[in-house]
Amino acid sequence: MPLPQPAPRDVTTPSGKTLPANFEIGIAELDAQHKRLHALLERLRVAVGKHYGYATNAILDELSIETRIHFAVEESLMRMLSFPDVETHVAEHLTLRDQLDRFRKRAQDHEVTDDLAAFIEEWLNDHVDRFDREFVEHFLRAGVDSGSSPQKQA
Numbered sequence: 001m002p003l004p005q006p007a008p009r010d011v012t013t014p015s016g017k018t019l020p021a022n023f024e025i026g027i028a029e030l031d032a033q034h035k036r037l038h039a040l041l042e043r044l045r046v047a048v049g050k051h052y053g054y055a056t057n058a059i060l061d062e063l064s065i066e067t068r069i070h071f072a073v074e075e076s077l078m079r080m081l082s083f084p085d086v087e088t089h090v091a092e093h094l095t096l097r098d099q100l101d102r103f104r105k106r107a108q109d110h111e112v113t114d115d116l117a118a119f120i121e122e123w124l125n126d127h128v129d130r131f132d133r134e135f136v137e138h139f140l141r142a143g144v145d146s147g148s149s150p151q152k153q154a
């Protein structure tokens with residue numbers, strides 16, 4: 001029998017932006033990491049919109065590091081908890097990392113456009129909804145504490 005999932009609710013990022021109601025997957029630590037990525041995307045949107053080349057590069061660098069850390073956390077959890085579709089998910093992470101690296105290269109060559117942040121945001125939302133959501137039930141059944149988050153312990 002499937003585990004009960006939290007009802008969709010409005011999700012707000014640290015900077016106050018409202019995200020799609022289905023953005024949260026119900027594991028607090030991973031949801032917090034996704035929101036931090038969104039907060040970086042909001043900063044990226046502002047920097048690109050104002051044509052702040054140096055800031056755009058710096059935020060893309062930060063986004064790349066945060067994304068790699070987040071993907072490593074998910075991949076470790078999937079492997080430790082024997083999630084069956086781990087390699088499909090890891091391959092998707094690799095595709096997204098390559099895409100982000102290409103954006104960083106374009107930004108260094110001053111080729112970024114206003115739709116850059118929107119494009120990255122779309123892949124983040126799509127990945128969370130189509131891929132991350134798939135491991136939630138497996139993680140919860142394996143004993144992951146859905147409410148455990150360093151932000152809550154602080």
Ligand SMILES: [Fe+2]
Nearest residue numbers: 034074128132
């Ligand atoms: Fe994720």
Ligand SMILES: [Fe+2]
Nearest residue numbers: 074127131132
């Ligand atoms: Fe993922």
